[in-house]
Amino acid sequence: MFDFVKIVSFAELFYINISRKFCAKLTSMGKKLTKRAEDYSKWYNELVVKADLAENSGVRGCMVIKPYGYAIWEKIQAQLDKMFKETGHENAYFPLFIPKSYLSKEASHVEGFAKECAVVTHYRLKNAEDGSGIIVDPEAKLEEELIVRPTSETIIWDTYRRWIQSYRDLPLLINQWANVVRWEMRTRLFLRTAEFLWQEGHTAHATEKEAVEEAVQMMNVYAEFAEEYMGVPVIKGTKTASERFAGALDTYCIEALMQDGKALQAGTSHFLGQNFAKAFDVKFANKEGKQEYVWATSWGVSTRLMGALIMTHSDDNGLVLPPKLAPIQVVIVPIYKGEEQLDAISERVAPLVKELRLKGISVKYDNRDTHKPGFKFNEYELKGVPVRLAIGQRDMDNNTYEVARRDTFEKETVSADSIIEKIEFLMDDMQKSIYNKALEHRESHITEVNSYEEFKEVLENKGGFISAHWDGSAETEELVKEETKATIRCIPIDAKEEVGVCMVTGKPSAKRVLFAKAY
Amino acid sequence: MFDFVKIVSFAELFYINISRKFCAKLTSMGKKLTKRAEDYSKWYNELVVKADLAENSGVRGCMVIKPYGYAIWEKIQAQLDKMFKETGHENAYFPLFIPKSYLSKEASHVEGFAKECAVVTHYRLKNAEDGSGIIVDPEAKLEEELIVRPTSETIIWDTYRRWIQSYRDLPLLINQWANVVRWEMRTRLFLRTAEFLWQEGHTAHATEKEAVEEAVQMMNVYAEFAEEYMGVPVIKGTKTASERFAGALDTYCIEALMQDGKALQAGTSHFLGQNFAKAFDVKFANKEGKQEYVWATSWGVSTRLMGALIMTHSDDNGLVLPPKLAPIQVVIVPIYKGEEQLDAISERVAPLVKELRLKGISVKYDNRDTHKPGFKFNEYELKGVPVRLAIGQRDMDNNTYEVARRDTFEKETVSADSIIEKIEFLMDDMQKSIYNKALEHRESHITEVNSYEEFKEVLENKGGFISAHWDGSAETEELVKEETKATIRCIPIDAKEEVGVCMVTGKPSAKRVLFAKAY
Structure with missing residues (x-):
C-alpha cells in the first residue's frame, strides 16, 4: 500500500495550483483515519465524512447524504424495490403531515411517538412590524397542529378505510419510499438522525394467519437482502414486548453484529393485529357478507442500513463495499x-x-x-x-x-x-468473502452463558451476542438493561426448546434469547 | 364500445356476492365520467379519482398518490433520472427542514416563499394535565423555527459553501428527488397541492456562461422528455421578470397547452446568477488563485407533470396514456x-x-x-x-x-x-399519434393578434396561446392580467425579431410574446 501522507507531499502541492482553502482540504483528507482499535466510534464518524457518504447539516440532527453515499442508497433501494414488487407489493405515496388527532387514535402508538415529534403549528411567515426581520405570522396558526410523520400507520389506515370494503379488496399490499422525522436528542450519521429516509410497507389482510405470514415473509426478504446484497449476516427473531413497535402485537426483526461487538437492528416487520383497523374503523365484508376488522402489518428499513454496511466490512484504510452495492465496481x-x-x-x-x-x-x-x-x-x-x-x-x-x-x-x-x-x-469472490468474514466474526461472538456473573464478564470483555435463559418478565429485562446496558435483541426464530433457568432470577425458561449492547 | 352502465347491471350484482358498501362503490365506478365539453374541470377531477391516480387526504391540500398513479410517476422518474445522469448529474439528499434565518438570507427568495410556509415550532407532544388529550408541549419550543422546504436553494447553498473551494470542485452537478411543501390556499390534485413530489437540480459553476448553458440544457432535457415520453408538445421560452422564480435572474420554461385552451407550465430551469453564492458566501479560487463567487442554476419538474399528462390526451371515456409511460401497456x-x-x-x-x-x-x-x-x-x-x-x-x-x-x-x-x-x-404508432394530435391542437390554438380588442375576443371565444406584441413593461403585463386573467406564458426562444407595437400601449416592441390563461 502507498503511504498517503507521503504522497500528498510538497511535490503534489507544487504540482497543482492551490488556494489556502484547498490546502486545508487536502490536509484534512491527507490525515489518516483513526484506527478502529483506538476509537471505533471516532473511526466510524470520520469514515462517513472522509469517504464522502454523508455529513451533518446546519439543521440540528439532520444529515446531508452526499452523492457517493446516495449512490449506494440508490442501489439498496433499487434491489429492495425489486424484491417488494416480486412479492406482490405496489408503491404509493401518502401525506408528509399527520393531523394530531390521527396520531392520538391508537393509544400505544401515540405513547411511543409523542415524545419526539416535529410539530407544524403555523403556515406563514411575515415581516416583523418593528423591522426586526422575518417572523412567524401569529394570525396564520393552524386550527389543528400537524405532525411531520414519524411513521405513517395512522394516515395510511385513515386512507385504507376508504379503499377497503370487501374481501375482494384484500390483501392490500402497499409500500412507500419516504422521509420521516423523529426528534432524537443524540444523533449519529446514518445510525440515528432526526430525519431519515426509509421505506414503509403497510398491508391489509382478511385473516390473522395471512397477516402473520406477510410479516414473516418481509422479515425473510430483509434477511435475504442483508445477506446476499449487503454481505451482512443477520439473526432473525422476534422482539420482546418492551422492544416492540408502538402498536404492534409482534415485531419480527433482523439483527446484525458490528465489528466492535455491538448489535444493530437492521430491519423490522410488525404484525399489528387489528389495532389500527379498530382505531380507524376499517372493516370489510367477508365472503359470507359479515363485517370484520382488517388485519395489518407494517415493515421498514431505513438509511440506517448504510451504517450497518459501513461498520460490518470497513477497515482502517476506509470503506469496504460489497461489489453488488458499490457505485464504482x-x-x-x-x-x-x-x-x-x-x-x-x-x-x-x-x-x-x-x-x-x-x-x-x-x-x-x-x-x-x-x-x-x-x-x-x-x-x-x-x-x-x-x-x-x-x-x-x-x-x-x-x-x-x-x-x-x-x-x-x-x-x-x-x-x-x-x-x-x-x-x-x-466480483463474485469478494461478495462471498466479505460475507464469510463477517459471518465468522458473528459466529465467534455468540456466547452461551449460564449465570449472570458470566454474562457480565462476557459482555465486558468480549461483547457480541450473549445467549442466555430469561424468565420472560419485563422486570428482569429492565434490570439487566439498567445494570449492564444490554438489551434482549431478539428471541431467535430458530431457537431450540431447551429446559433451563433464568440467569438472573432462577425461574424456569424454555429457550435462550440473545442479549447484546446495541446501536 | 361497451355501455358501462348496462354491463354493471342486475346480472352483475347477482353474479357476485356483495356488501352494501361494495354496492356503493360499484355504483360510483359505474357512473359515466362527466364529459369534457360539459365541464372540463369536473371531468379532470373525476378522472383523477376514478382512474385510481390520486385522491384528497384527510390533511388539507395534501393528496394520496394511489398505486396506479404512482406507477406512472415512477416511470416519469426513471426516465428523467436517466437523462439527468446522462448529462453528468448525481443525486444527493438534503434536509427537509430549513432554519428560518437561511430562508431570509436571499431577499427576493424569502419574499416569494414566506407567504406559504409550513412552520415547525415545537418538537414534542404531551398529555394535557387536565386530561383533555394530547397537546403540544409548550416547553419543547424550538429556539429557531424550521420551515418545511418549499424548495432547497438555501439549505443546499449553505452546504455548497463547505464543498466548494477551488475551480477543481466545479461544476457541481447535483439533483435531489424530494417532497416539498407550499401552503396553497386553493388546491387541485396534481396541479396544485400543499405537498408535492419533485426533483430539484442545483448546480454550481465557475462562469456565468457555463451556468446559463446548464440552465438552457435542462430546459431542453425537459422539453425532450415532455415530447418524446409524455407525448406533450411544449413551447420553450423565458419568463418575464414578474413571472420569474424568486431569486432567479432568468427563468427558462416549457409551456404546454391543455385541451380546454389553458396553458400549463410543465417545467422550469433558473439561471440564478451569483445571488445564492453571495447570500451564503460561496466563493472559489479560480485558476489564477483569485477568489470569485460561484454561479448557480436550479431546475425542477414535479407531480404537476401528471396533470399535464392527463389533461393533454385523455377523453370522455377516461385516461389515454402514452405507451412509454403506461404501467400496463x-x-x-x-x-x-x-x-x-x-x-x-x-x-x-x-x-x-x-x-x-x-x-x-x-x-x-x-x-x-x-x-x-x-x-x-x-x-x-x-x-x-x-x-x-x-x-x-x-x-x-x-x-x-x-x-x-x-x-x-x-x-x-x-x-x-x-x-x-x-x-x-x-406501441410506436400510438406514441407518435397522440403526440401529433396534441401538436395539431396546440398549433391550431396559437393565434396572432394585433389589437387588444382582438386579443380579448380570441381569449374569450377560442382560448389557447395568443401571440402578441408587448411593450416589455411590468405595468402593461399586470394590466392585461387584471383585465383578462391572461398572463405572459413565455417569450419563446425561437421568436422572430419583428418590428411591431404593443397591443395595449402602442409602444414599440421587437418580438411577439405568448399570452394565455393558465393552470
Whole structure:
C-alpha cells in the first residue's frame, strides 16, 4: 500500500495550483483515519465524512447524504424495490403531515411517538412590524397542529378505510419510499438522525394467519437482502414486548453484529393485529357478507442500513463495499509521464471500459492529471472500490494490468486477455468473502452463558451476542438493561426448546434469547 | 364500445356476492365520467379519482398518490433520472427542514416563499394535565423555527459553501428527488397541492456562461422528455421578470397547452446568477488563485407533470396514456363460459404473455372470474391501457386475437402469428399519434393578434396561446392580467425579431410574446 501522507507531499502541492482553502482540504483528507482499535466510534464518524457518504447539516440532527453515499442508497433501494414488487407489493405515496388527532387514535402508538415529534403549528411567515426581520405570522396558526410523520400507520389506515370494503379488496399490499422525522436528542450519521429516509410497507389482510405470514415473509426478504446484497449476516427473531413497535402485537426483526461487538437492528416487520383497523374503523365484508376488522402489518428499513454496511466490512484504510452495492465496481488508474504515454494507455483501456459496461459492471477510468496515482489509490481505497486496475509502461509492454482487490489488498499481474474473467471472478469472490468474514466474526461472538456473573464478564470483555435463559418478565429485562446496558435483541426464530433457568432470577425458561449492547 | 352502465347491471350484482358498501362503490365506478365539453374541470377531477391516480387526504391540500398513479410517476422518474445522469448529474439528499434565518438570507427568495410556509415550532407532544388529550408541549419550543422546504436553494447553498473551494470542485452537478411543501390556499390534485413530489437540480459553476448553458440544457432535457415520453408538445421560452422564480435572474420554461385552451407550465430551469453564492458566501479560487463567487442554476419538474399528462390526451371515456409511460401497456381479457374454456384460453395466452415480457412490454392477463369482460373493458379504457386484446372461442378456433387501441378505439382481428409485431407497431404508432394530435391542437390554438380588442375576443371565444406584441413593461403585463386573467406564458426562444407595437400601449416592441390563461 502507498503511504498517503507521503504522497500528498510538497511535490503534489507544487504540482497543482492551490488556494489556502484547498490546502486545508487536502490536509484534512491527507490525515489518516483513526484506527478502529483506538476509537471505533471516532473511526466510524470520520469514515462517513472522509469517504464522502454523508455529513451533518446546519439543521440540528439532520444529515446531508452526499452523492457517493446516495449512490449506494440508490442501489439498496433499487434491489429492495425489486424484491417488494416480486412479492406482490405496489408503491404509493401518502401525506408528509399527520393531523394530531390521527396520531392520538391508537393509544400505544401515540405513547411511543409523542415524545419526539416535529410539530407544524403555523403556515406563514411575515415581516416583523418593528423591522426586526422575518417572523412567524401569529394570525396564520393552524386550527389543528400537524405532525411531520414519524411513521405513517395512522394516515395510511385513515386512507385504507376508504379503499377497503370487501374481501375482494384484500390483501392490500402497499409500500412507500419516504422521509420521516423523529426528534432524537443524540444523533449519529446514518445510525440515528432526526430525519431519515426509509421505506414503509403497510398491508391489509382478511385473516390473522395471512397477516402473520406477510410479516414473516418481509422479515425473510430483509434477511435475504442483508445477506446476499449487503454481505451482512443477520439473526432473525422476534422482539420482546418492551422492544416492540408502538402498536404492534409482534415485531419480527433482523439483527446484525458490528465489528466492535455491538448489535444493530437492521430491519423490522410488525404484525399489528387489528389495532389500527379498530382505531380507524376499517372493516370489510367477508365472503359470507359479515363485517370484520382488517388485519395489518407494517415493515421498514431505513438509511440506517448504510451504517450497518459501513461498520460490518470497513477497515482502517476506509470503506469496504460489497461489489453488488458499490457505485464504482472497478477503477482503472493510468500510471504515466507525459501526455503521449497517457494517450497510449487511454487507447488501450477504452475497449476494456466499454466491454465491462456492456457486462453491467460499473467502471471508472480516472485519467485526471491533477492528482498522482498514489493519491488516487488512497482515494479509492477510502471509498471502498472493490477492484483497482493500474496500468503503466511495463503493463503496456507485457499486455497486462496490475489488479488489486480492496478487501484483502492482494495484488497480482493479470494478462489483458483474461482480465474480464478475473474481474468477474473477483466480483463474485469478494461478495462471498466479505460475507464469510463477517459471518465468522458473528459466529465467534455468540456466547452461551449460564449465570449472570458470566454474562457480565462476557459482555465486558468480549461483547457480541450473549445467549442466555430469561424468565420472560419485563422486570428482569429492565434490570439487566439498567445494570449492564444490554438489551434482549431478539428471541431467535430458530431457537431450540431447551429446559433451563433464568440467569438472573432462577425461574424456569424454555429457550435462550440473545442479549447484546446495541446501536 | 361497451355501455358501462348496462354491463354493471342486475346480472352483475347477482353474479357476485356483495356488501352494501361494495354496492356503493360499484355504483360510483359505474357512473359515466362527466364529459369534457360539459365541464372540463369536473371531468379532470373525476378522472383523477376514478382512474385510481390520486385522491384528497384527510390533511388539507395534501393528496394520496394511489398505486396506479404512482406507477406512472415512477416511470416519469426513471426516465428523467436517466437523462439527468446522462448529462453528468448525481443525486444527493438534503434536509427537509430549513432554519428560518437561511430562508431570509436571499431577499427576493424569502419574499416569494414566506407567504406559504409550513412552520415547525415545537418538537414534542404531551398529555394535557387536565386530561383533555394530547397537546403540544409548550416547553419543547424550538429556539429557531424550521420551515418545511418549499424548495432547497438555501439549505443546499449553505452546504455548497463547505464543498466548494477551488475551480477543481466545479461544476457541481447535483439533483435531489424530494417532497416539498407550499401552503396553497386553493388546491387541485396534481396541479396544485400543499405537498408535492419533485426533483430539484442545483448546480454550481465557475462562469456565468457555463451556468446559463446548464440552465438552457435542462430546459431542453425537459422539453425532450415532455415530447418524446409524455407525448406533450411544449413551447420553450423565458419568463418575464414578474413571472420569474424568486431569486432567479432568468427563468427558462416549457409551456404546454391543455385541451380546454389553458396553458400549463410543465417545467422550469433558473439561471440564478451569483445571488445564492453571495447570500451564503460561496466563493472559489479560480485558476489564477483569485477568489470569485460561484454561479448557480436550479431546475425542477414535479407531480404537476401528471396533470399535464392527463389533461393533454385523455377523453370522455377516461385516461389515454402514452405507451412509454403506461404501467400496463397491454391487457388481455379472456371471454369464456366455464372453467374449461378459461383453462384453454389461459394455455393459449401464456406463451404470448411470456414473450411480451421478454421484450420489455408490460402485460396483464386479467382472468378474474369476479368481473365480466364488459366491466373489464371499461376499467382498462378508464385507466388508459394502450392496447387491449380479447380472446374468445371464435379467436381460439381461428387462431386470432381481437385487438383494440385506446386512443382511436379502432378494433381489428389479428392472427396470433403476427400479434407481437402488431403490438410493437401499436406501441410506436400510438406514441407518435397522440403526440401529433396534441401538436395539431396546440398549433391550431396559437393565434396572432394585433389589437387588444382582438386579443380579448380570441381569449374569450377560442382560448389557447395568443401571440402578441408587448411593450416589455411590468405595468402593461399586470394590466392585461387584471383585465383578462391572461398572463405572459413565455417569450419563446425561437421568436422572430419583428418590428411591431404593443397591443395595449402602442409602444414599440421587437418580438411577439405568448399570452394565455393558465393552470
